[in-house]
Amino acid sequence: MKKSILYMLALCLLVGCGKSYEEQKRITKAERDRLHQEDLRALHVAVLPTLDCMPLLVAKERDLDPIGFVGLSMLCGLGGGLIRDMAMQVGSVYMLDNPYAIPATAAIGLAVFFFARMFEKVPNLLEWVDIISVGLFALGGTDKAIVHGLLPVSAILMGTLTGVGGGMLRDVFLGDVPRIFKPSNYYAVCALAGSTTYYALVKWIGIDKYIAAVALMAVTVGLRRWSLSHDATTPSSHDLTPAIKRAMGRHRK
Numbered sequence: 186m187k188k189s190i191l192y193m194l195a196l197c198l199l200v201g202c203g204k205s206y207e208e209q210k211r212i213t214k215a216e217r218d219r220l221h222q223e224d225l226r227a228l229h230v231a232v233l234p235t236l237d238c239m240p241l242l243v244a245k246e247r248d249l250d251p252i253g254f255v256g257l258s259m260l261c262g263l264g265g266g267l268i269r270d271m272a273m274q275v276g277s278v279y280m281l282d283n284p285y286a287i288p289a290t291a292a293i294g295l296a297v298f299f300f301a302r303m304f305e306k307v308p309n310l311l312e313w314v315d316i317i318s319v320g321l322f323a324l325g326g327t328d329k330a331i332v333h334g335l336l337p338v339s340a341i342l343m344g345t346l347t348g349v350g351g352g353m354l355r356d357v358f359l360g361d362v363p364r365i366f367k368p369s370n371y372y373a374v375c376a377l378a379g380s381t382t383y384y385a386l387v388k389w390i391g392i393d394k395y396i397a398a399v400a401l402m403a404v405t406v407g408l409r410r411w412s413l414s415h416d417a418t419t420p421s422s423h424d425l426t427p428a429i430k431r432a433m434g435r436h437r438k
Contacts, residue, residue, distance in 0.1 A: 241254060241257055241258055241261065241293070241294060241297040241304075242297070242301065242304065242305065242311075243257070243355070243359065244257045244294075244297070244298075245297070245298075245301045247359065251294075251295060251298050254294040254295065254297060254298040255290075255291050255294035255295060255298075256294075256358075257294065257355055257358070257359075258290045258291065258293050258294030258297070259287070259290045259291065259294070260351055260354045260355045260358060261290075261351040261352060261354075261355050262286070262289070262290035262293070262351060263279075263280040263286055263287070263290055263351065264350050264351035264353075264354035264355070265322050265326070265346060265347040265348060265349065265350030265351040265352075265353075265354075266279045266280055266322070266325065266326070266347055266350075266351075267279075267280055267350075268346050268347070268350040268354075269326045269329065269330075269343050269346055269347045269350070272343065272346070273329070273330065273333060273335070273343065275333045276329060276332075276333060279325070312413075313406075316372075316375065316405065316406050316409040316410070317402070317406060319348045319349065319372070319375060319376050319379075319405060319409075320348070320375075320376075320379055320401060320402045320405035320406055321402075322347045322348040322349075322351070322376075323344040323345065323347060323348035323376045323379045323380045323383070323401065323405060324344070324379070324383060324398050324401050324402070325347055326343045326344040326345070326346060326347025326348065326380070327340055327341065327343060327344030327347075327380045327383045327384055327401075328344075328383070328387075328394070329343065330343040330344065331384065331387060331388065337384060337388070340380070340384050341377065341380045341381050341384055343380075344376065344379070344380030344383065344384070345373065345376045345377045345380050347376075348373075348375075348376030348379070348380070348405075349365050349372065349373045349376050352364065352365065352372075353365060368418050368419050368420065368421045369418055369419060370409070370412040370413050370416070370417065370418055371408055371409055371411075371412035371417060371418075371419065372409065374408065374412075374419065375404075375405045375406075375408045375409045375412075376405065378404050378405065378408055379401040379402070379404045379405035379408075380401070382397075382400050382401050382404045383397050383398065383400070383401040386400055
């Protein structure tokens, strides 16, 4: 498992060495605006991840009131996109421009508040919805970054942050260390791998965006399910200093 993590980190470093979209292909402002509008219309489907209610079961464990459920629902459903839009500072703010985003997140928060037991009876379904939502968020973040010509490493970062930023904000607001920072089954790694796949297919290979989106979802969901079925987890801190000292000592001899 450690080797797989190192390979992914090496891939991210290689991706970061690429040139920006503007350096690769100059387009007019009108053309960029047209592409941006097309992507906004296509990404209205991104309201679907707000139906992910699995993270909201934490609100029930903490015995929060309706405001708490709705607040956590908005953090989980819209927080990642808000982080992306604030970081990029270009284009629109998705949660403010999409007429369904805020009502949908508020509705799902209230639904879990009043019918939590019904959701607790289908944990496997919620797990599937959760990782599919991460894939859809990562898709929206990476694609918006591509449209606005961000560097490869920046585009992949935006996709990853969009995918897992909501859950990270939820943990911070609850006073916990974000779960993606702890050794666990692959989660942020899945968003990172999916975003990298999408960027590589669209920008470097030139595959149609819809096909690349399917590939992103396959990588994100497949890697998550594989990590769960094989109990693969991200490694904890490991100090290599003693091993390096021993190796240096043998080399001197």
